[in-house]
Amino acid sequence: MARRRALSWSAALTIVAMALSAAPAPAQQDPITVRSKTWDAVELLGRSVAPGAKRRLFLRASESFAGTSVEIPVLVTRGLTPGPTVCLTAGVHGDELNGIEIVRKVFEKIEAAELSGMLLGVPVANLHGFRRSSRYLPDRRDLNRFFPGHPAGSSASRIASALFQGVIRHCDRLVDFHTGSFHRTNLPQLRADLRSAAILQMAQAFGAGLIVHSEGQPGTLRRSAVDEGIPAVTYEAGEPMRFQAGEIERGYEGVVGMLGNLRMYGQGKRERSQVFYRTRWVRVNDGGIFLTDRRLGAEVESGEQLGTVTDPVSNERSLVVAPVSGRIIGMALSQVVIPGFAAFHIGLEGGDPELTETLPPDQDPRLAPGQLDSEEHPE
């Protein structure tokens, strides 16, 4: 069932302008809240969940090599009073741990008695990968390229389908949690399709500090949810294989801020985020030992040295130089590399943090086709 609410850019920007000009911001009327006239027990994954209840359910998604069932845990907190259903998913890449802790913390801290609406949490979506400390499934497929999936498809497609049909289609909003991939790290940021007013509202309320506009690749959980009419964002923060306190706290606070904005929990907040409409990857041109002392969040000038690549045999050294001015929003850690390796992800200046002067993509010279470098392992 498609519930997409397409909004023109002018309508979206009017809403933003209204939200930014009013103080305090009026809570926006949410049709999802209005829709809920009654608030009874709901049937989820074969179990009844009553108002005020917290449950841990299981979604049968696959089987192990030994034939035992692989069941994805699904956390549910059903508020005492009506409201939207917000879904939090993590571990779609099995080695990305920060989001797993964010989801756990949300469900530990938020009590049903204080919640309007319902929270659905999938802390470890890719159990196969998580058990092997791997980004991928056992067949090397990336689960986040197979949504919404198909029940008779590849193993990835079947797991995606089970998750999408069992959980995601119940969501009114979705946040999918990720980190950088393979010895890369990301400054905490939301990836969001800012052409949608509802997604824009989510992203601003989350207050991650940084928003990167992107539609998302087809097959990602975020893009598939949006295509189904479910406003969705991705929170990207930190490195894989680690639990990082700052990134986790910011993600938790972001969820709380978003719930407040939806009038589901607490008061919310209005922390303004920097917005980038265009980003560019900086790639190395030589193989060898890549070393850098640059830090996430640093502002860099075009032509500035960002790191070096040294041939470990000949000692020949080449410089990694910023081709544009901007801010480092993602980067590789020091490691061995081959030519073409994506070392720095730079947000390009020129975006308007208040969105009020932004042109639609087809009229915005900053987003001319072909100018965007492809992302390295996005989401």
Ligand SMILES: [Zn+2]
């Ligand atoms: Zn990921």
